[in-house]
Amino acid sequence: MVRWLVRQEIDMWRSLFLWLGRRRPGLRPGVTAYPYVAIVRPALWAFIVGSAIEVLAVHLLLQRWPAIQLPALVLGIWGLLWMLGMLGAVTVYPHLVGDDGVRLRHGSAVDLPIAWTDIASVRSTRHDYEGMRRIRVEEGDSPVLALTQLGQTNVEIRLHAELTPALARGRTGVSSVRVYADDARALVSALRAGAVESPRATP
Structure with missing residues (x-):
């Protein structure tokens, strides 16, 4: 279980960086990509935007409790990056x-x-x-x-x-x-x- 969680974390960060770098592993001359992201993209972006708003709202609400505010902010940003990594994964790994x-x-x-x-x-x-x-x-x-x-x-x-x-x-x-x-x-x-x-x- 621990190994699976570590692998998921590594894959998430790798997918995010590949997406930001506009790279798609395996795609080279003579290979054609067939994406499958269009159907899930609107839902993922809705979750991402909603989560970003939630992170900001929680951060403002917890201003009087800095001991809780910082961990909540870190956890919220981590969750936001996770969803961006999910979107990145289905984008950079199309069928080939x-x-x-x-x-x-x-x-x-x-x-x-x-x-x-x-x-x-x-x-x-x-x-x-x-x-x-x-x-x-x-x-x-x-x-x-x-x-x-x-x-x-x-x-x-x-x-x-x-x-x-x-x-x-x-x-x-x-x-x-x-x-x-x-x-x-x-x-x-x-x-x-x-x-x-x-x-x-x-x-």
Whole structure:
């Protein structure tokens, strides 16, 4: 648990600095980025602005109690930076499509490379999920990994064989991956084109 918390803190600061520096790891010539931030950006900015106002209001209200005012200010600023880091993470880690295949990402938490030869089919289809979990695994005969944004995915990739992504709760084999993309049609077209150009090798 402690290791996970430390990693989250490091990832938050790294994402924030990458965002401020306008850098997107993995993006290079020949690689195309497919963002998934548009759907969550308004909500995150609303929380950020609201939190900034709250930090200022609490700071003013606690002027008569300096022993409490300073720790509250530090904690408020830390929380504000955390939310900025969350926005930075979903901005600087888009899905990437290149010569070797696709890298499906969810902030700094998931980076799943899939080779063209592993892709069986791709389609644009919406799935809605309840609750706040952004990374889900649906177990069953055909396990599915869903990387949601606001409880939604709009691209589904079916695989020839199960892949085993490294997730926070361990490794789980999945036969399909569902993700969200701002431009689902463009991502689906790129994935279909790449899979067709790199047909699955026969044994």
